Amino acid sequence: MLNCVLDNDVITISGEAKVQYLESLGDCLQRGLDSESAVRLSLAQVTEIDTAGLQALLSFLLTRKEIGPVNIIDSSPVVERALELTGLKQAFSAFAG
Structure with missing residues (x-):
């Protein structure tokens, strides 16, 4: 299950950021x-993520950067490991802060 909430310009994603929940994400x-x-993005409560979830997040970050400021304020070990395995750590690190 995926839970995604926007509150005070913080998007908090928790649960499974996977292909079956891509529409909700x-x-x-x-x-x-x-x-x-x-906009700030909190990924600290993500328990599972696949390449579809990573792609959706990266697409959001790149698109949002063209509109206005965006950064990732925290991330779970699951997300960090997925970024390492896919070689996307550097792409996401541009949004850390």
């Missing part, structure tokens, strides 16, 4: 694209 991230304020 995309809907939540879309609301972050509409924000006029800086």
